[in-house]
Amino acid sequence: MLKTLFHSQLQLGLAQAGVAALTALLVVMAAARRGIHLEKDLAIAMARGLVQIVAVGSILLLLLRSPSWTSIFLLIAMIIAAGATSARRAKGMPGAFQVSTWSIACGAGSVIALMTALGVIDTPITALVPVGSMLIANAMNTNGLALNRFRSDVLAHVGEIETALALGADGKSSVSPYVQVSFEASLIPAIDSLRSLGIVWIPGLMAGMLLSGARPIYAAIYQFVLLAMIFAASGLTSLISTLLIRARVMSPAEQLILRPGQ
Amino acid sequence: MTLPEPGQADSVILRVENLGRSVPGKILVSGATFEVRKGETLAIVGPSGSGKSSLLRLLNRLDEPTTGTVYVDGTDYRQIPPRELRRRIGMVLQRPFLFPGKVAENLQFGPKQRGQNLSPAEIEELLAGVGLSGFESRDVSNLSGGEAQRVSFARALANSPEALLLDEPTSALDEAAKRDVETLIRQIGQEHGIPCVLVTHDVAQAARLAERALVLEGGQIVRSGPVKEALHA
Numbered sequence: 504m505l506k507t508l509f510h511s512q513l514q515l516g517l518a519q520a521g522v523a524a525l526t527a528l529l530v531v532m533a534a535a536r537r538g539i540h541l542e543k544d545l546a547i548a549m550a551r552g553l554v555q556i557v558a559v560g561s562i563l564l565l566l567l568r569s570p571s572w573t574s575i576f577l578l579i580a581m582i583i584a585a586g587a588t589s590a591r592r593a594k595g596m597p598g599a600f601q602v603s604t605w606s607i608a609c610g611a612g613s614v615i616a617l618m619t620a621l622g623v624i625d626t627p628i629t630a631l632v633p634v635g636s637m638l639i640a641n642a643m644n645t646n647g648l649a650l651n652r653f654r655s656d657v658l659a660h661v662g663e664i665e666t667a668l669a670l671g672a673d674g675k676s677s678v679s680p681y682v683q684v685s686f687e688a689s690l691i692p693a694i695d696s697l698r699s700l701g702i703v704w705i706p707g708l709m710a711g712m713l714l715s716g717a718r719p720i721y722a723a724i725y726q727f728v729l730l731a732m733i734f735a736a737s738g739l740t741s742l743i744s745t746l747l748i749r750a751r752v753m754s755p756a757e758q759l760i761l762r763p764g765q
Numbered sequence: 766m767t768l769p770e771p772g773q774a775d776s777v778i779l780r781v782e783n784l785g786r787s788v789p790g791k792i793l794v795s796g797a798t799f800e801v802r803k804g805e806t807l808a809i810v811g812p813s814g815s816g817k818s819s820l821l822r823l824l825n826r827l828d829e830p831t832t833g834t835v836y837v838d839g840t841d842y843r844q845i846p847p848r849e850l851r852r853r854i855g856m857v858l859q860r861p862f863l864f865p866g867k868v869a870e871n872l873q874f875g876p877k878q879r880g881q882n883l884s885p886a887e888i889e890e891l892l893a894g895v896g897l898s899g900f901e902s903r904d905v906s907n908l909s910g911g912e913a914q915r916v917s918f919a920r921a922l923a924n925s926p927e928a929l930l931l932d933e934p935t936s937a938l939d940e941a942a943k944r945d946v947e948t949l950i951r952q953i954g955q956e957h958g959i960p961c962v963l964v965t966h967d968v969a970q971a972a973r974l975a976e977r978a979l980v981l982e983g984g985q986i987v988r989s990g991p992v993k994e995a996l997h998a
């Protein structure tokens with residue numbers, strides 16, 4: 504319907520964005536009638552998201568013809584932004600930003616590097632950056648979930664942890680049950696997307712590949728490749744971040760630093 | 766590091782010197798100086814929020830002091846590895862926080878941290894000491910509040926501590942269970958010679974159990990001495 508009204512792609516895009524945003528607004532208005540006010544949050548998030556993605560789209564346009572090594576810088580910038588974003592999920596945790604950034608860099612970064620070296624990810628910037636950013640974004644979510652869970656579990660078990668310390672346990676082993684639980688819980692989304700691949704959802708990349716003329720069976724296999732890489736990147740990130748944060752919540756004298764009200 | 770005091774050097778287990786801790790914007794404890802001697806019970810009393818728990822947590826270094834230190838048997842406790850320190854200075858809290866599993870596994874927890882194992886006879890003896898003979902294979906999830914608290918005493922004693930820190934150990938218990946635990950505290954001091962530092966808001970309990978008392982207000986010791994004088998001044 505919109506296609507008959509708008510002829511340039513840019514106009515069509517803006518019109519489509521308008522319709523999608525309107526739908527989201529309707530949902531918010533429905534929520535407002537039940538006393539749940541998300542208007543401001545949503546308006547800000549939508550405006551921000553649109554500006555960010557358009558800006559990135561324009562930068563990609565510029566970079567399309569740049570040599571592929573420039574993608575390294577883009578990916579590094581994304582990793583730092585991802586570290587800052589998921590550190591916010593861990594309020595009051597000492598060193599959350601460093602822990603998140605290092606974990607995402609090691610977790611997602613090493614999977615990206617290995618897969619690119621093996622030829623699983625293509626080297627042109629148009630392949631490396633979108634696929635790499637997908638791995639980084641998923642590693643970020645997993646890391647945020649892991650830190651958030653670890654924080655709330657430790658705060659809910661201060662008595663147990665300090666009882667173990669008071670009996671002569673070392674700091675690391677007294678919080679390790681919560682490390683394990685956080686690691687497992689953080690990977691539930693990645694496992695579930697792998698499990699439900701093609702049944703509950705078809706990743707956007709597949710649509711893109713089909714549109715650009717790839718053979719459907721190859722496009723399908725590559726979705727699996729992508730999700731398996733996402734799982735590897737997320738799992739490695741979460742493993743590293745839970746181990747790093749475990750050391751941060753204890754002082755050198757085996758004292759629990761993360762306590763309620765701080 | 767050893768600073769012997771003529772006459773009573775042997776009997777002083779803990780010497781607390783100018784101990785204090787502040788966090789940004791708040792002084793929790795300041796200038797605490799006192800001694801804990803072999804076999805005695807020292808009560809720490811004071812209104813809610815006066816810093817009793819904060820002071821007790823400094824004594825086994827669960828929190829880091831910002832001033833002063835504690836000498837354990839003459840050694841500055843910062844020279845003692847924290848895990849060894851906490852084995853030697855045991856602690857029992859208001860709530861027992863037993864680890865899921867059997868009573869015997871809870872008693873094994875401390876020794877296991879150092880790669881040791883209690884024999885069945887040692888476990889039986891510890892349980893008999895807290896009036897819970899035959900409880901070794903009971904699951905901790907179905908103990909009464911008083912039983913659970915006595916298990917937590919036995920668990921602390923399993924480490925063969927040189928002193929015990931008790932933070933309101935009876936305030937979550939009913940009258941009968943409270944009397945049992947009070948009896949136990951008396952035995953720990955008299956029969957085992959293990960000194961106890963007892964934090965309590967209950968002045969009558971302090972008078973029943975302790976020889977000496979410290980009164981804390983706003984993080985500072987405002988009175989100290991033999992229990993009757995300190996509490997009724």
Ligand SMILES: Nc1ncnc2c1ncn2[C@@H]1O[C@H](COP(=O)(O)OP(=O)(O)OP(=O)(O)O)[C@@H](O)[C@H]1O
Pocket residue numbers: 762788791793811812813814815816817818819820966
């Ligand atoms: N880490 C901390 N940061 C800031 N304030 C704290 C901290 N720990 C304790 N406090 C505050 O210091 C004061 C002393 O606390 P503490 O728990 O030692 O008191 P208490 O004498 O044991 O009280 P109660 O009888 O209620 O147990 C309280 O006002 C408490 O809120």
Ligand SMILES: [Mg+2]
Pocket residue numbers: 817818819
């Ligand atoms: Mg207290």
